[in-house]
Amino acid sequence: MKTSIATVSLSGDLKDKLGAIAKAGFDGVEIFENDFLVFDESPRQVGRMVRDHGLEITLFQPFRDFEGMPEPLRGRTFDRAERKFDLMQEMGTDLVLVCSNVSSAAIGGLDRAAADFHELGERAARRGLKVGYEALAWGRHINDHRDAWEIVRRADHPNVGLILDSFHTLSRRIDVNSIRSIPKEKIFIIQLADAPLIDMDLLYWSRHFRNMPGEGDLPVLDFMKAVAATGYDGYLSLEIFNDQFRGGNANAIAVDGRRSLVYLGDQVRRAEPDSALAVPAMPDRAEVQGIEFIEFATSEDETESLVALLHSLGFSLSGRHKSKRVSRYSQGGINILVNADEEGFVYSSYAMHGTSAYAIALKVADAGRAFERALTLEAQSFEQDVPSGELNIPAIRGIGGGLIYLVDDVSELSRIWDVDFLPEAEATSPQEAGLTAIDHLAQTMNSEEMLTAILFYTSIFRMRKTPVIDVIDPAGIVRSQVVENETGTLRITLNGASNRRTLAGHFLAENFGPSVQHVAFATGDIFATASALRANGFRALPISANYYDDVETRFGLASDFVDRMKAENILYDRDEHGEFFQLYSPNYGEGFFFEIVERRSYSGYGSNNAIFRIASQKRQIRPDGLPAAS
Numbered sequence: 001m002k003t004s005i006a007t008v009s010l011s012g013d014l015k016d017k018l019g020a021i022a023k024a025g026f027d028g029v030e031i032f033e034n035d036f037l038v039f040d041e042s043p044r045q046v047g048r049m050v051r052d053h054g055l056e057i058t059l060f061q062p063f064r065d066f067e068g069m070p071e072p073l074r075g076r077t078f079d080r081a082e083r084k085f086d087l088m089q090e091m092g093t094d095l096v097l098v099c100s101n102v103s104s105a106a107i108g109g110l111d112r113a114a115a116d117f118h119e120l121g122e123r124a125a126r127r128g129l130k131v132g133y134e135a136l137a138w139g140r141h142i143n144d145h146r147d148a149w150e151i152v153r154r155a156d157h158p159n160v161g162l163i164l165d166s167f168h169t170l171s172r173r174i175d176v177n178s179i180r181s182i183p184k185e186k187i188f189i190i191q192l193a194d195a196p197l198i199d200m201d202l203l204y205w206s207r208h209f210r211n212m213p214g215e216g217d218l219p220v221l222d223f224m225k226a227v228a229a230t231g232y233d234g235y236l237s238l239e240i241f242n243d244q245f246r247g248g249n250a251n252a253i254a255v256d257g258r259r260s261l262v263y264l265g266d267q268v269r270r271a272e273p274d275s276a277l278a279v280p281a282m283p284d285r286a287e288v289q290g291i292e293f294i295e296f297a298t299s300e301d302e303t304e305s306l307v308a309l310l311h312s313l314g315f316s317l318s319g320r321h322k323s324k325r326v327s328r329y330s331q332g333g334i335n336i337l338v339n340a341d342e343e344g345f346v347y348s349s350y351a352m353h354g355t356s357a358y359a360i361a362l363k364v365a366d367a368g369r370a371f372e373r374a375l376t377l378e379a380q381s382f383e384q385d386v387p388s389g390e391l392n393i394p395a396i397r398g399i400g401g402g403l404i405y406l407v408d409d410v411s412e413l414s415r416i417w418d419v420d421f422l423p424e425a426e427a428t429s430p431q432e433a434g435l436t437a438i439d440h441l442a443q444t445m446n447s448e449e450m451l452t453a454i455l456f457y458t459s460i461f462r463m464r465k466t467p468v469i470d471v472i473d474p475a476g477i478v479r480s481q482v483v484e485n486e487t488g489t490l491r492i493t494l495n496g497a498s499n500r501r502t503l504a505g506h507f508l509a510e511n512f513g514p515s516v517q518h519v520a521f522a523t524g525d526i527f528a529t530a531s532a533l534r535a536n537g538f539r540a541l542p543i544s545a546n547y548y549d550d551v552e553t554r555f556g557l558a559s560d561f562v563d564r565m566k567a568e569n570i571l572y573d574r575d576e577h578g579e580f581f582q583l584y585s586p587n588y589g590e591g592f593f594f595e596i597v598e599r600r601s602y603s604g605y606g607s608n609n610a611i612f613r614i615a616s617q618k619r620q621i622r623p624d625g626l627p628a629a630s
């Protein structure tokens with residue numbers, strides 16, 4: 001499978017872009033005319049630069065407002081085309097993308113356009129070049145790939161073909177099955193882009209909101225399946241106009257791009273095993289059976305306060321690592337590791353971020369296969385020295401640079417607690433609080449990193465994304481989106497902060513980067529848990545009395561029931577399936593916290609309650625609120 005990306009998709013100058021594109025493993029690049037025009041090198045040197053990066057120029061684009069022009073404009077468009085052909089030959093590419101005419105001067109008519117393309121094909125053929133026609137979704141006369149194809153068909157020239165761009169087809173909801181009957185040799189290249197479903201002007205949507213396949217809501221896979229049905233085996237080329245990407249980190253965006261194409265190819269291969277696209281074989285997405293452990297990086301000094309909080313939550317010491325300064329605390333099916341090692345990755349993580357949940361271990365059916373898939377999808381592996389007699393647990397770098405360990409029940413990894421740990425208990429253990437499992441994790445990041453996170457999780461693991469929710473912090477909006485699996489054994493809420501006065505933004509700034517901001521534990525009886533916690537000295541996050549007045553009327557609850565929740569600072573929510581109860585720990589450090597939830601057939605996350613929780617947490621961090629914008 002050959003992959004390409006348009007220079008317009010990334011930030012920086014042409015050199016930066018090419019560097020990022022080559023590093024991410026693409027084979028080709030579409031040179032966007034503006035990126036060339038503003039660059040201070042000759043076309044010949046640009047061509048050499050591209051090839052020095054090991055890349056091929058898949059096409060030069062766009063050539064605008066060509067077909068259907070009346071004279072004397074028509075003559076001028078051909079002169080213009082000849083100039084671009086000169087440039088392409090110097091640069092070393094044989095394909096130009098002509099997008100459908102948007103000029104008010106353009107005259108419609110399929111035959112007129114076909115005649116123009118036939119002539120352009122003749123001119124291109126003289127130089128050994130090819131012309132690809134793309135229907136812009138907002139083209140004046142041609143805005144549908146079926147019409148563009150009809151023009152290409154009537155132009156009847158071997159050097160004239162069709163360019164399909166998933167955005168233009170899918171944004172207009174054009175039936176993708178119309179692609180299946182197009183002869184593959186007439187499809188000169190496939191451009192791919194996804195986009196979030198937002199009701200807006202097509203041009204504006206296209207120029208600002210496109211994103212990588214799998215990051216948005218368009219049925220790009222259906223589009224690709226139809227393309228694959230033609231037998232097409234050429235380049236898949238990303239063309240992503242996105243404001244955020246233009247200002248983002250070119251290397252990171254390029255990696256996301258490669259990942260999106262490999263993942264898309266993998267899905268096509270599974271749906272259409274006979275497709276001609278040579279997609280690398282890889283294991284299927286891993287089903288996560290649960291979180292085997294969460295590991296905190298901390299220091300000897302800070303261990304005490306962290307362990308005190310864990311004790312108050314009913315966790316007891318259950319083991320110590322054989323060779324590292326790692327203690328295991330357990331309750332129900334939950335394992336929390338406290339790592340105060342002063343060397344290696346954990347120590348640099350602590351030095352950088354302070355005490356934080358820097359690693360998680362996911363239990364999958366086959367850790368080796370999950371690891372293999374992750375690496376095929378451009379995840380970075382993590383390796384460390386392992387003393388003999390201890391397990392070498394496969395691990396990848398997660399979102400924000402933390403670690404994701406992979407364990408399973410079918411290899412020696414299943415014996416992790418016996419092999420790497422020695423059992424140990426405390427003289428006096430706290431009272432268990434009925435916590436049974438990790439319900440979910442919340443990762444806080446910059447809002448620009450959300451799409452990266454979504455693609456990372458959904459492409460490697462069998463997880464789906466839910467729609468974005470706006471969480472209202474008194475100081476701004478935090479964008480929140482969930483990735484979760486079908487069975488609920490892995491749920492991650494992603495919170496994207498866009499300013500540092502929000503609680504999420506404050507956490508991000510104080511921790512020097514994205515990390516897990518809260519861990520939620522499940523209980524089967526939140527009232528029993530609350531009282532056990534109190535006996536352990538746990539002090540729940542206080543919730544405003546006003547909240548309870550509102551909840552009582554909003555949900556029509558009995559007042560004595562509301563009084564019980566109020567006494568324990570338990571929050572309440574309900575959806576069409578059931579009820580939800582939440583209880584929060586005080587902040588630990590600059591905004592990290594634990595949550596306890598009881599689900600009664602409820603599948604959400606209580607996002608309506610977030611504003612109350614956040615307001616209270618902010619009062620705790622600084623009674624007079626976080627510093628105002630400076």
Ligand SMILES: O=C(O)c1ccc(O)c(O)c1
Nearest residue numbers: 062097099134165206207
């Ligand atoms: O927004 C545009 O003008 C534009 C130009 C070239 C393309 O290939 C495209 O998909 C859009």
Ligand SMILES: [Mg+2]
Nearest residue numbers: 134165191239
């Ligand atoms: Mg396009």
